Amino acid sequence: MVMSRVATAAAAGALAGVLLSTTACSTERSEAAGAVPAACAALDPGLTWYGDVRQQLDRVIAEHGTCDGTGAVADGAPLALFDWDNTAVKNDIGSATAYWMIANDKILQPAGADWTATSRFLTPAAAGALSAACGTEVEPGRALPTSTDADCADEIVAVLDEKTTAGAPAFAGYDHRRTKAAYAWAVQLMGGHTNDEITAYATAAREANLAAPEGAEQTVGTTRVDGWVRYYPQIKDLVKTLRTNGFDVRIISASAEPVVRVWAGELGLDPDRVMGVRPVEANGVLTGHLVGCGGVPDGDDSVIPYIDGKRCQVNEVVYGVRGPAAFEPLPVDRRQVFAAGDSVTDVTFLGDATGARLVVNRNNAELMCNAYDNADGRWLVNPMFLDPKSAAAPYPCSTTAFTAADGSAGPVHRPDGSVIADQADAVF
Template sequence: MFRSLHARALCALAVGSVLLSATACSSAESATKEDAAQGSSSCSALDPSLAWYGDNRVRLDAMMTEFGTCGAAGDVDDGAPLALFDWDNTVVKNDIGSATAFWMIKNNKVLQPAGADWATTSRFMTPAGAAALSAACGSETAPGQPLVTSTDLDCADEIVAVLEEKTRDGQVAFDGYDHRRTKAAYAWAVQLMAGHTEDEITEYARAARAENLAAAEGSDQTVGTTEVDGSVRYYAQIEDLVKTLGAHGFDVRIISASAEPVVRVWSEQLGLDADHVMGVRPIVEGGVLTGRLRGCGGVADGDDSVIPYIDGKRCQVNEVVYGVQGPTAFEQLPADRRQVFAAGDSVTDVTFLGDATAARLVINRNNPELMCNAYDNSDGKWLVNPMFIEPKAQADAPYHCSTDAYTDAAGAKGAVTRADGSVIPDQVDSVA
């Protein structure tokens, strides 16, 4: 039963919205009358003092009223609607995976790889990437021992560069992977944790969190000699949305391309249990993390070719939340076995966002493929919102949706298409 003090106002404001049907409005209004008769209180709406773009707050309130059950336990196994959030630059401003990696580099927590051979750290590292790291970091440190990256600035700078996918001299650091299932540099940020226990990684994540929250908003930090982001901030609007969804009986979960132990630390502030956080999953052996990752969709553990990235996010949601095993986990499930709501900010989120059946919130970071889908809005379920902190400027030119905004599995560029195969025309960036 839907029970909302705001039902009449929401229905009036949502006229013409695809998110709130006449039937739902009638049901919500009836529930409001029942609330009044019983003298009961109802779930609160989103905080009106927190700014949203356009009518996004109203539409989100309407979605929660229509699909939620006030005060219910949010468990998808019991039929609760599922709400999924990406983490980096969706729940917070900036990237917690990067923040943790930078903290580890500054504090000598990256260990010398086996045989001082950086090719062993990622199956997708190119010879150029491995050679650049070996030249910068040397072989003097014994394998398994900490590299002194707090003072070895050459080594620190090369690691930071490779985290951005290229060596300092511009050579490609990773190659040969499926670009719709993983991003090798994201995986490598997790693989750099090899040799530590999960408790140690949790400790490092907490230290990095404290450092980044204490830093001035928008500030940079120096790692080696490289200037990188130095602060992270929770978006107050998203924190409010997560908690309001929970109050409406949604099962709220995170699906991130950062390391799962790291995301668990940051998600504690939102009141989310550890088992509601999904991320890149390193394999643990002998009590320590290895450089190998858990697979998905029938891909063997240690194959390292799938992380929660684009189609890999759908796979992990289908496998972990819905219990789908084997290659079928990469396929879209029927509507009654998919998330009602999803939120994201980048191409890594485009597949699981598209799977959401009622509403898809996009934080606009000018990512071409994602914004092509969001602005095309072919089914009326996409909501675009500028970044809540330091929003990006409007893109100068239309997104090249009809030609090269899509990246296929091999990394080649092409047109972005709808579910029916039709090509999305170029889209103008209008929400900034």
């Protein structure tokens, strides 16, 4: 394992002059409040972080915290944002819930037995494969027997992974900077159920995945998929410490909001501090359509909290920005101080953070290009806390690591427009 001189030493040099010690809160903020500066809670030194990441996080918390308990952005508290899947926990709770629903006959036959009714971005190949595998005998709105019909279950699992069982692309025609159609489809498949039912399914999936041994797999249809999830102790401690120091801590996830709410309670977060993909309800039932953002209407289904869509939802829900302006970065004094993520879906809201940006390294090219380039010294990289990945080949930042709105590949640019050079993977 090689020590990163980009993600840790560079960050330390850039931040050392502006951050306070790990044990004192901001004197200026405390005095402004008429209080004597007091010791802030710091991160648990018994939990393993990479290099000096823990010390850097403590400095950021001390610089911006108020030591007076959980605050709210509306009252001037600093904002901290976390992605959920593979950032707060190991593995994906959206997938875990979808697999549970498939294994327990909770996927309903779409209207007219026409799978294009579940997503306008399904390719004809995918819609045809689903129809062939799942049949038309079950009435629309009734449960498909996916616990026993392996062909149907296998096809749904394959499409959730963006290809049919025959290998054809499953989705097309969407903006790759605003949504990932497969993630959206996992939520759209909840259509026909109530919020309470989805909460119950997510709760059951959570119990099963936490009870399973680490590394466990499960069989859905005939497909082997992940069968376990674990909370990261380091992230639980980080959330607790941020909240103790007066931060408004919130989740911004590309999994279904009702599902993330089930899991977030473990971290002490109330439901109104959770943002995710939002199903549209009608008469108490989820419709299979999604709430829009940034002027995109509900039911258009083209924006979820994914890359630029995450910025949009944060700006809209937390800061009250309406219309297309929600897709644009806010002034520095109206942005999150801290952000944490692990994948390309997080790159925009991470880049908006003004104090520190924690990246859990899952070898995602575009995100790691930004993190290792570390242009402003505020990126911190940590390996995955469980089953860390091996070093990736050098990231092709200067050529193909960026995914454009149309899905094409290109170079990764800094905010000033310059191209990021290829980066070696150093934190693993």
